[in-house]
Amino acid sequence: MPIPLKTGAEIDGMRLAGRLASEVLDLLAEHVRPGVTTLELDRIAHEHITRVQGAVPATLGYAPPGYPAYPASLCSSINDVVCHGIPDERPLKNGDIVNVDVTVIKDGWHGDNSRMYVVGETSIAARRLCRLTFDAMWKGIVKVRPGARLGDIGHAIQTFAEAAGFSVVREFCGHGVGARFHEEPQVLHYGRPGTLEELVPGMIFTIEPMINAGRREIKEDRRGNRPYDGWTIVTRDRSLSAQWEHTVLVTDTAYEVLTVSAGSPPPPDFAPLGYNAAGAPVARQGSVATAATAP
Ligand code: MF3
Ligand code: CO
Numbered sequence: 001m002p003i004p005l006k007t008g009a010e011i012d013g014m015r016l017a018g019r020l021a022s023e024v025l026d027l028l029a030e031h032v033r034p035g036v037t038t039l040e041l042d043r044i045a046h047e048h049i050t051r052v053q054g055a056v057p058a059t060l061g062y063a064p065p066g067y068p069a070y071p072a073s074l075c076s077s078i079n080d081v082v083c084h085g086i087p088d089e090r091p092l093k094n095g096d097i098v099n100v101d102v103t104v105i106k107d108g109w110h111g112d113n114s115r116m117y118v119v120g121e122t123s124i125a126a127r128r129l130c131r132l133t134f135d136a137m138w139k140g141i142v143k144v145r146p147g148a149r150l151g152d153i154g155h156a157i158q159t160f161a162e163a164a165g166f167s168v169v170r171e172f173c174g175h176g177v178g179a180r181f182h183e184e185p186q187v188l189h190y191g192r193p194g195t196l197e198e199l200v201p202g203m204i205f206t207i208e209p210m211i212n213a214g215r216r217e218i219k220e221d222r223r224g225n226r227p228y229d230g231w232t233i234v235t236r237d238r239s240l241s242a243q244w245e246h247t248v249l250v251t252d253t254a255y256e257v258l259t260v261s262a263g264s265p266p267p268p269d270f271a272p273l274g275y276n277a278a279g280a281p282v283a284r285q286g287s288v289a290t291a292a293t294a295p
């Protein structure tokens with residue numbers, strides 16, 4: 001299957017979906033605090049997406065082959081949960097780190113993004129993992145330009161994370177996104193420069209590294225007496241795991257991050273938000289990260 005290339009109005013549709021997805025994460029920031037349950041966060045997101053945005057939560061009822069239908073409008077992955085945590089009635093605790101992953105469908109277009117949030121105050125080690133993972137995502141994003149290859153992105157992320165003593169999860173990857181939630185290409189967060197598909201203007205895909213504080217191996221979450229929920233993935237060694245995700249467009253000159261809104265954490269110093277038509281870096285937005293959002 002070829003990689004879908006987007007043009008004109010399709011890109012406008014993806015820009016809107018991306019902004020809306022990011023605005024859901026903005027909205028959630030003030031609600032992420034000790035005592036709140038992830039089911040409450042899910043309800044807040046669901047109401048905003050459906051009633052305010054006139055959009056559809058892409059995860060609700062999502063059932064790829066071999067998986068049960070996903071039962072919620074976001075994923076909430078706490079501490080050693082790597083990804084796809086299902087919202088439940090357990091309250092968040094001071095010191096938890098939680099990834100919230102939201103995908104909205106607006107006018108048929110998908111915007112997919114996630115951020116880390118710190119619940120109250122957490123350890124220096126946990127903060128460092130969240131920050132490192134954010135920077136790792138951006139190390140990948142800044143590789144995006146026509147003529148670069150997918151392996152350049154994976155290599156940049158892997159070398160950066162491993163130099164800090166962390167590990168990169170291999171079993172899950174970024175993905176093309178557009179009229180479908182998950183489409184080609186696969187975007188690995190590890191690899192070798194100069195390998196894999198060449199990037200072409202109009203490609204849109206996510207970059208969403210999952211970085212573990214310990215070893216990279218993962219497993220299905222089969223703790224406790226509950227049967228496996230079919231989704232939740234944890235680190236095999238129970239070390240902390242973090243993830244950030246943006247949806248990114250390959251432009252004629254470099255990249256444009258589509259999942260951007262007023263509350264987006266500003267990119268690191270080494271990364272402009274995007275480039276204008278002349279190829280000049282677009283100034284970084286002076287957005288304010290809220291207290292609940294790491295970094
Ligand atoms: N949003 C996730 C991603 O980044 C996918 C979640 S699928 C779900 O690709 F069913 F678990 F919600
Ligand atoms: Co994604």
Ligand code: CO
Binds near residue numbers: 101102112114245
């Ligand atoms: Co996502």
